[in-house]
Amino acid sequence: MSGRSSRPSVSPSKYSEEKRNAVADKIPQTDLVVIGGSAGCVPVIIDLLDALPPSFPFAVVLVIHRQKSVPSEMDKVLGSNSHVRVIEPNDKDFILPGRVYLAPQNYHLLIEQDRSFSLDYSEPIHYSRPSIDPTFESAADVFGRRCTGILLSGANRDGADGLASILQSGGTAIVQNPATCDFPAMPQAGLEAAPEALILAPAEIASFISPEKP
Amino acid sequence: MNDTSDITPEELDDLIQLIKGHYGYDFGDYSRASLTRRVRQCMEKAKIPTVYDLRFHLLNETSFFAWFLQSLTVNVTEMFRDPAFYRNLRETVIPRLASYPLIKIWHAGCATGEEVFSMAILLKEEGLLERTRIYATDINPANLEKARKGTVPLSAMKEYTANYIRSGGKAEFSSYYEARYDEVVMDPALLERVLFSQHNLVTDQVFNEFQLICCRNVLIYFNKDLQNRVLKLFYDSLVPFGYLALGMKESLLFMDVRSQFEAVSESVKVFRRKA
Ligand SMILES: C[S@@+](CC[C@H](N)C(=O)[O-])C[C@H]1O[C@@H](n2cnc3c(N)ncnc32)[C@H](O)[C@@H]1O
Numbered sequence: 202m203s204g205r206s207s208r209p210s211v212s213p214s215k216y217s218e219e220k221r222n223a224v225a226d227k228i229p230q231t232d233l234v235v236i237g238g239s240a241g242c243v244p245v246i247i248d249l250l251d252a253l254p255p256s257f258p259f260a261v262v263l264v265i266h267r268q269k270s271v272p273s274e275m276d277k278v279l280g281s282n283s284h285v286r287v288i289e290p291n292d293k294d295f296i297l298p299g300r301v302y303l304a305p306q307n308y309h310l311l312i313e314q315d316r317s318f319s320l321d322y323s324e325p326i327h328y329s330r331p332s333i334d335p336t337f338e339s340a341a342d343v344f345g346r347r348c349t350g351i352l353l354s355g356a357n358r359d360g361a362d363g364l365a366s367i368l369q370s371g372g373t374a375i376v377q378n379p380a381t382c383d384f385p386a387m388p389q390a391g392l393e394a395a396p397e398a399l400i401l402a403p404a405e406i407a408s409f410i411s412p413e414k415p
Numbered sequence: 416m417n418d419t420s421d422i423t424p425e426e427l428d429d430l431i432q433l434i435k436g437h438y439g440y441d442f443g444d445y446s447r448a449s450l451t452r453r454v455r456q457c458m459e460k461a462k463i464p465t466v467y468d469l470r471f472h473l474l475n476e477t478s479f480f481a482w483f484l485q486s487l488t489v490n491v492t493e494m495f496r497d498p499a500f501y502r503n504l505r506e507t508v509i510p511r512l513a514s515y516p517l518i519k520i521w522h523a524g525c526a527t528g529e530e531v532f533s534m535a536i537l538l539k540e541e542g543l544l545e546r547t548r549i550y551a552t553d554i555n556p557a558n559l560e561k562a563r564k565g566t567v568p569l570s571a572m573k574e575y576t577a578n579y580i581r582s583g584g585k586a587e588f589s590s591y592y593e594a595r596y597d598e599v600v601m602d603p604a605l606l607e608r609v610l611f612s613q614h615n616l617v618t619d620q621v622f623n624e625f626q627l628i629c630c631r632n633v634l635i636y637f638n639k640d641l642q643n644r645v646l647k648l649f650y651d652s653l654v655p656f657g658y659l660a661l662g663m664k665e666s667l668l669f670m671d672v673r674s675q676f677e678a679v680s681e682s683v684k685v686f687r688r689k690a
Binding site for chain 1: 424446447448449451452453489491496632634635636638639642662663664665666668669
């Protein structure tokens with residue numbers, strides 16, 4: 202597993218004004234923002250949630266690698282610092298705009314055509330349940346262009362194929378700039394699978410999903 | 416990458432029709448997101464490039480269908496999964512069951528039996544196993560065959576032991592099984608009161624009356640219509656004040672039967688038929 206020492210440098214050209222504007226144009230078309238992360242992602246997510254405006258016109262779905270069978274208060278941890286309440290959905294709950302959902306421990310979280318959740322208890326993927334790929338892939342199937350996928354810090358390649366699916370279905374793909382990650386393997390794998398993904402630092406991601414706040 | 420075997424909602428509908436027409440299994444009211452994933456995975460595993468080829472195999476090879484069916488349903492299970500649930504059973508539900516001269520329990524969607532073995536251990540520790548009859552059913556015959564053998568992978572035992580202890584287990588967990596190479600065999604005495612048989616929740620009817628029905632992590636694979644029908648079947652199969660246990664993320668909140676049940680524990684999803 203690569204830690205801080207192996208941070209790659211990312212060429213600044215990736216941050217052209219043009220690209221940034223292209224991103225800004227996309228958020229109004231997004232109904233669903235799916236965020237995946239593993240080691241090192243929790244502080245980033247807490248900041249992102251903090252940056253969300255009081256109301257927003259899309260749903261946020263978080264898939265975070267979590268320890269199995271250990272009672273988990275992740276929803277409370279994430280919600281503690283900010284005004285948003287983080288919901289662990291029940292099976293077949295509808296996905297509503299302005300809400301933040303967290304994939305429950307020990308299930309994969311899938312999305313149905315009627316924009317409701319389905320839980321799935323199948324084998325772990327990339328040693329993880331919840332795993333990011335199945336959520337990203339079914340989000341791409343259902344939300345197509347109106348889906349934005351964000352892959353954050355993490356130490357394995359979960360989420361990379363899902364990010365590629367989101368791009369293929371016409372959605373927007375973003376990776377956390379590996380240079381800003383505690384564990385860059387996950388966004389790096391995401392970039393390999395989805396080279397057109399935008400590379401953004403946490404603060405840039407925050408301004409992306411909360412356009413009202415500068 | 417999943418573009419090698421992409422499958423559209425229409426193609427999935429066609430497959431469902433084919434399976435129903437040819438083999439009688441009706442997956443029409445299953446959750447599509449999971450089915451789509453399972454079909455994709457089957458195609459990848461069997462190296463079948465297109466849905467057209469898949470249709471050909473399904474129509475012409477019965478043995479291929481048997482494998483396909485086995486892979487289509489999600490068969491994953493664990494012993495003492497969700498220790499808080501088993502603790503609730505032990506402390507709240509089982510003492511109530513003790514008042515019945517013959518206790519009848521139905522595990523619907525028992526997969527390879529791990530949940531049933533756990534229940535048998537619990538009943539044994541509470542001194543009730545002798546007068547209990549457990550009916551364990553599943554749609555998938557391969558699961559039942561495996562369950563009857565009473566074997567569990569050795570590699571899982573460390574986790575199951577921890578689950579067992581956290582669920583309030585009273586004995587030495589290893590006293591319930593014998594290790595054999597890479598698997599363990601559950602004490603046959605635990606299975607003496609268990610009947611494994613095939614039952615399809617989509618098409619089969621009420622077959623007995625129970626004081627407790629466990630159907631955990633099965634309804635998540637059904638759409639709301641089918642969930643409603645199956646919950647009605649459970650209602651009809653329960654004695655008045657009988658218990659219903661669902662998976663940790665399965666809720667009665669939006670179901671037709673909700674007013675006919677009361678929650679015993681909302682957090683571990685144990686409900687009770689009102690009368
Ligand atoms: C994920 S397993 C759940 C096992 C166990 N109850 C647990 O929670 O650990 C789902 C099971 O439901 C079974 N199943 C799926 N469709 C079914 C149906 N129509 N009727 C009966 N069982 C079904 C599958 O074969 C599989 O064994």
